[in-house]
Amino acid sequence: MSEFKPILAIVVPCYNEELCVSSTVDKLLKVISELVNKNKISEKSYIYLVDDGSADNTWNIICDMHKNCSSVKGLKFIRNFGNQKALIAGYEAVRNIGCDCAVSIDADLQQDEWAIEKFIDKFTDGADIVSGIRNSRKTDSFFKKTTAILFYTLMNILGAKIPMNHSDYRLVSKRALDIMEQYPEKYMFLRGFFNEVGLKTSYVNFDVKPRMAGESKFNFIKLMGLALNGITSFSIVPLRIISVLGFLMALFGFVVGAETIIEKIFFNNTPNGWATTIILLCFFGGIQICCLGIIGEYVGQVYREVKGRPRYIKETELK
Ligand code: UDP
Ligand code: MG
Numbered sequence: 001m002s003e004f005k006p007i008l009a010i011v012v013p014c015y016n017e018e019l020c021v022s023s024t025v026d027k028l029l030k031v032i033s034e035l036v037n038k039n040k041i042s043e044k045s046y047i048y049l050v051d052d053g054s055a056d057n058t059w060n061i062i063c064d065m066h067k068n069c070s071s072v073k074g075l076k077f078i079r080n081f082g083n084q085k086a087l088i089a090g091y092e093a094v095r096n097i098g099c100d101c102a103v104s105i106d107a108d109l110q111q112d113e114w115a116i117e118k119f120i121d122k123f124t125d126g127a128d129i130v131s132g133i134r135n136s137r138k139t140d141s142f143f144k145k146t147t148a149i150l151f152y153t154l155m156n157i158l159g160a161k162i163p164m165n166h167s168d169y170r171l172v173s174k175r176a177l178d179i180m181e182q183y184p185e186k187y188m189f190l191r192g193f194f195n196e197v198g199l200k201t202s203y204v205n206f207d208v209k210p211r212m213a214g215e216s217k218f219n220f221i222k223l224m225g226l227a228l229n230g231i232t233s234f235s236i237v238p239l240r241i242i243s244v245l246g247f248l249m250a251l252f253g254f255v256v257g258a259e260t261i262i263e264k265i266f267f268n269n270t271p272n273g274w275a276t277t278i279i280l281l282c283f284f285g286g287i288q289i290c291c292l293g294i295i296g297e298y299v300g301q302v303y304r305e306v307k308g309r310p311r312y313i314k315e316t317e318l319k
Contacts, residue, residue, distance in 0.1 A: 006100035006123065008032065008045040010116070011090030013083050014062070015052040017107040019213035021061050024109045025049070025072055031113050032071070040120050048094050049074035049107075052086040059316075066318045073097070075317040082222065084229075085312045087168060087190055088180075093317075095177040103171045108211045110139065111169040115206040119171040128176050128199035132169035132206050139210045144223075151227045158235035160192045169206065170194065185233070186311050187304055189226075192234040232301040239298060242291045249284060 010028050014021055028047050035041045051059045051074065065072045075093060077086070087104050094102045101123050105111055111132060122130045137145045152164045168190065172180075176199055183193065195201070218226075231238065263269040 004124070005039060005042040006120070007042045007098065008035070008116075008120065009094035009097070009099035009102045010045075010047045011087065011094060011102050011104040012047065012049045012107050013052055013086035013090065013104070014049055014054060014058050014107040015080060015083070015086070015217045016054045016056045016058060017214065018054070018057040018061060020108045020211075021049065021058055022065065023212065024107055025065055027109060027113055028105070029069070029071070031116050035117060035120060038117075040117065040124070042100075045099075046071040046073055046097075048090050048097075048102075050086040050090045050093075051076040052083065053077045053080035063318065073318050076315045078313040078315040081312040082225075083168070083217070084188065084190055084226070088188060089312050089314070091172070091177055091180060095174065095181070099174065101171050101173050102177065103169075105169055108214065110209050110211055111167065112206045112209065115169075115204055116171075118204045122202040122204060123171055123173065125202075126200060127171075127202035128173040129194050129197075129201045130171040131163065131194070131201060131203050132167050133163060133203050134165040134167055134208050135205050136208065137165065139208050147223065147227075151230070155192075155230060155234070158231060158237040160196070160230070160234035162191050162195050163203070166191055166195075173199075175199065185305060186309065187229050187233065187301065189230045189233040192230055196234070228297055229301070232297050236298070238294050242294060245287065245291065249287065 010032070012021075012024065012028070017024075025047055032041070032045050032047070036043050036045065049062050049072070051062060053076070059076050062072070062074045062076075066074065073093075075089065077089070081089075090104065091102055101120070103116055103119055105113065105116075115132065119130045119132075137148065140148070149164070152162060152166070155162050172194060176194065176197065179197055179199070180188075180193070260271050263271065
């Protein structure tokens, strides 16, 4: 066993998690004390909870736990900024407080918390990023499963090589956190970012459990937002596809036009059929509007970034 005992920070985003948060913290403290006993991590390791603007009692519970145990720390956002921002804030905070590695895990502890030991082993073996890969998606609804598979397939086709069944359950080293600081983008898509940087990455499989209490905080709109942000942050292939599509449509128009003229000159056939005209009009009109929408997504991304608004606003921080 090596002498180096890293300080581990466990980052937990929480949004209206009053039913889960205290039992989650208890379980994570158990993991920490077990790993400290095994000499795998430093006794200075801690948990960092980011309250993403909860409207319920979550923050009060976090404050109480902090009073009783100094290794429970946290901050509260002024309003709900979304899970990615909460994770980013957590990473930034633990980097400033000090840690050698940070593991992010959901507040409902759907991910098997004991996999953290395997994360630490890989980290001690030299990995800068250890990504958690779900063993299966059996706890997800049919809709979520299908959309997730579609999303990851699409991302891979578009060039952002994110492993299937990837999750935000991961370990990142201090080095990775330092690199993250150099990326000014406000709407950072963490799964893409950590895969793209090029640091040494390992993978750990883990089991997914059903949510311990409460309901999923992700609705269809939030998931769509996350997916669209993922695509527009990491690939411009859709824009290229639009150019190719435009070219192919023009080519089609040219060929049909040429055929019509030839028919008229050599066979004296006048083209007829309003139906064909209407169908083509609607078809190509639809494609054009769809393409405009895709371009619009990128314009929107530029618009959001260029305003340079802060990623999130803190209300309070427990020191
Ligand atoms: N979460 C958050 N802000 C949000 C939505 C979710 O911080 O706007 C947190 C939530 O508290 C949980 C994690 O993100 O810790 C994952 O959310 P959830 O378990 O509801 O998602 P699911 O497991 O259903 O994908
Ligand atoms: Mg969950």
